[in-house]
Amino acid sequence: MKGVRKHPGEPTAGGDLRPVPARSAPRLARGLHPVAWWIWGLALAVAVSRTTNPLLLALVPAVLGAVVSERRSDAPWARGFRYYLWLALTVVALRVLFRCVFTGADAPGDHVLLTLPHVPLPRWYSGVRVGGPVALEAVLSAAVDGLRLACLLCCVGAAGTLANPKRALRVLPGALYELGVAVTVAMSVAPQLVESVQRVARARRLRPDPATGPRAVRAILVPVLEDALERSLRLAAAMDARGYGRAGTATRRDRRTTAALMLLGMLGLCTGAYGLLDASAPPAFGLPALLAGSLLCCAGLALGGRRVRRTAYRPDPWRAPEWSVALGGCLCAGVLVAAARQDPAALNPGLYPLAWPPLPWLPAAAILLAGAAAFAAPPPVRTVPSPGSEAVATRVSGEKAPGDKGSSDTASGGKAPSSEVPADRAPTHGKSPRKAPAALDPAPVSKPAALASPAPATPEDPT
């Protein structure tokens, strides 16, 4: 109050504004732009597709795992990486298993591991052999092939885990806006449908003698579908009233040009992808076709975007971290593509003769460099401190001095205040697995009571 009375609005330090050195405050938590994560993931996938060196391949899941565990948020989709890992393992195992069962022609110097009983097949099916000697070389080549496929899966899985899918939908170009809306609406309608089914199934039990069998299905399905239809009509009316689909500036000719551009662009993209992924394809199919295709697509999307006119609320910024993550991924892809051309023997070592593969240092360094995304990206917004990040969290809170309120205020004005959500969610949802024993606790007590109650509940004794 005193300061205000003295002279309101006057800066205390006269005229000169001295920069106050920021105390080593932790970086603000925010989600990285989803597109940056996708570029990073897909670039790594391109890199993986260039090599069959098991050492390099083994490096990739390690790097992905490190980045994912360091930079994923605690949203539902962010817990999906382990399923991709399981899927990848299954792919490798299946690949090896099939190679063992369906043994191919073996070279003279193969090291035979074991011999399975041979199953004779009809003559016209002679291309395939079931059973017989299983060679170490065959198993190894299957494992490496499987590993490459597994690494591709993990790259896509890591991008899906790290990028917020709802935000990713929002950066869709205007031309694809309807698609994004359809997905968003579908995501919110699914739980409503479940709730509707539960409600109707419960209401059905109110009839004195509820129908069973196919009639029961009908009795649930008809009200649920009617409900869903009514709801979607109301949603459509509400969206219409709120300006969804307002006319942009596109004309009929624009629309046709858009379609043509998109078709050609897609064609180019497909050819380009084929050329890039298959090293034996003519070089003109690769990068040039891809570039031409993406240019055409971009033009088509830009033109198509004129159909709708809208803006995005709180758009994700694209700043230095985004650049470094995306460029790190691209650099890695570039190095491996170049290396595959320069030194094919190191990136695709042969199995004859059987030897420990070499570790080419430049590609390995490039893959590790892509792993630097774990530090280049800002820390994710976490509503509940995950067990892994507890050390980080305590360190962060330890660093924050009591006078450091300004920075924490801006943090809460930013993306999602980390303390607010759990506080009001906690009482309604049994939030963490740690609570589970407490939730289970009353069950043994209440169960006998529930079992005991029906007997007196039925009117055995007339009152």
Next chain:
Amino acid sequence: MIRFDQVSVRYADAAAPVLRDVDLHIEEGELCLVVGRTGVGKSTLLGAVNGLVPHFTGGTLAGRVTVDGRDTAHHPPRELADVVGVVGQDPAAGFVTDTVEEELAYTMEQLAIPADVMRKRVEETLDLLGLADLRHRPLAGLSGGQQQRVAIGSVLTAHPRVLVLDEPTSALDPTAAEEVLATVTRLVHDLGVTVLLAEHRLERVVQYADRIVHLTGDGGVTSGDPATVFRTADVAPPVVDLGRLAGWDPLPLSVRDARRAARPLRERLAGQPVPPARPERPPTGSGGGPLLSARGVVVRHGQTVAVREANLDLYAGEVTALMGRNGSGKSSLLWALHGAGPRQAGTVRVAPRTEDAPGAAQQAARRGLFGGRRNRGPRGAVALVPQTPADLLHLETVAAELAQADRESGTAAGHARGILDRLAPGIEGATHPRDLSEGRRLALVLAVQLAAAPSVVLLDEPTRGLDYPAKQALTGIVNALAAQGRTVVISTHDVEFAAAAADRVAVMAEGEIVADGPTAQIIVSSPAFAPQPAKILAPLAFLTVDQVKRALAQLAGAR
């Protein structure tokens, strides 16, 4: 601001137009209340304002509707989104995104408002509607009142000149309704927004209205000053009914004005005995014992305790109103009493009916252990009509539903039809249940549920969406059920309805029954729950206008 010029609306295969030659002019900054019986075209009138009628609903609109100078014939709803904000009956059905903040921004995104302006407006709207604490919450987890405020906020961010609200408080408890209406009046007074509002629960909103648009039912519209229009309107809140009865002029619209005008009436009625609000109860049939007796009922949903050791006895011929704010456990208690819902502890005993075979109870108990029918009394002894009665209906025609009900409850064909004809005569058998009005659909479900001759009838919020005449009809139905020696429990937020229909009121809070006693005692003593006539005539204990009418008739007769 809004101008209707000779507007007629006719839907395909309708016999008569819904609106006929409507001329209407609504000034800027008015709070305009649209009243009328169910099905007279209130929603059509509201929909015509932003072009949803006929662009979205179909039908033919003759004449011209202009909003802020824009003709709805040339502007579909989406092109009017920056002028008219519309909030539908069920706000949750109109949500496109899934968190509060994104929902507030949605309309602005569609209008291509720059990101920095959007950010500022979202913050302003969060404060204006008191939603700041909820900004990151998922929409599905909000209470009804909060959802309604978010829905209003989500159209307000576009800074519309006109706000159209279709029954904003019909599903809300009195407190949440107050919240929403306070918001709406604030918008009118502080921001000068023109508000067009349709509502059944007139007693909540009439006092705030600057103008009443009354749909007469034949397609016509009368509009004017509230005190003038309500002299003749076919729907009116109790305060207006009382004013008309007493011949007050000008007609008071708020309890405060009515109380001032009511002094002579209070003096006249002072020494008069208060006639009973409800018909005398018939002598109880089954020896005076309760038909249903619940002891220590506990219902838990996950961690939350919905009903906490509730005790309740229901007697023959008695109508009980179950009141309390949203989420206080009314529905859970009713479902637990019926037996179809979960019940973790406690007992519910149902007295056997005369027509039950002596062995029926034991049989039910045995099937309970092995047949998955635990918790249930003898077949159909307790009937429950859920909050969304349509969930029980799945056949194409009314006749098929009734026949099905007869089969299920093992009664002779035509039994359920007979019940329906007594409840709501004149429903065609070939009608699709979805095409019935809210009140008639309720009657159909009641008939289906009553076919098994239950002794206990539980109604979960039957009054939402019903207008005054429909509520009166429901009161009649409930009286008839009670007169047959059944006991009826009605969960409701509607104090005026409870005052006229219930002998007894039980109030729930946090899963416990906190008050239980005769209607007059419970609701007159509470300032929030007292019906309008009680507030106006206090300290006299009149609950309904009907009581006042009878007391005046007695006075006249005595003279």
